[in-house]
Amino acid sequence: MAYLAVIVAAIAGFAIGAVWYGVLSKQWIKAAGITVGADGKPEGGSPLLMGFGFLCVLVVAGMMRHAFIMSGINTPMAGLVAGLGIGLFFITPWITLNALFGMKPKELPMIDGGYATLGCGVMGLVLTLF
Numbered sequence: 001m002a003y004l005a006v007i008v009a010a011i012a013g014f015a016i017g018a019v020w021y022g023v024l025s026k027q028w029i030k031a032a033g034i035t036v037g038a039d040g041k042p043e044g045g046s047p048l049l050m051g052f053g054f055l056c057v058l059v060v061a062g063m064m065r066h067a068f069i070m071s072g073i074n075t076p077m078a079g080l081v082a083g084l085g086i087g088l089f090f091i092t093p094w095i096t097l098n099a100l101f102g103m104k105p106k107e108l109p110m111i112d113g114g115y116a117t118l119g120c121g122v123m124g125l126v127l128t129l130f
Helices: 002-023 025-032 047-071 076-101 107-127
Strands: none
Touching: 002 025, 002 047, 002 107, 025 107, 047 076, 047 107, 076 107
């Protein structure tokens, strides 16, 4: 059941990202400095990016499950709060650090950190439902 929980949590986190970046795509593309073609779509993308992206979210979900087990986090509310905390206080500062040293606009870590926080919150909730 543990593997299933991690996979479902990763799917939920990835789906949140699809919605998040779907809504904020124009702002994110501008802040990230992505080159777009005449059609307004990013250039140079690859379908493999989605696969690697999902793999990254799967790793985060797996580590979150491990941390939850070690910490005794086993209720949906505790999972949600812990997930939000992981996203807001672990992942977002690191994203912000990278953006600062990369001299990216402040909007980039705000968008990416918002996704990390919401995505981890949802994954934390899902992990405690199993």
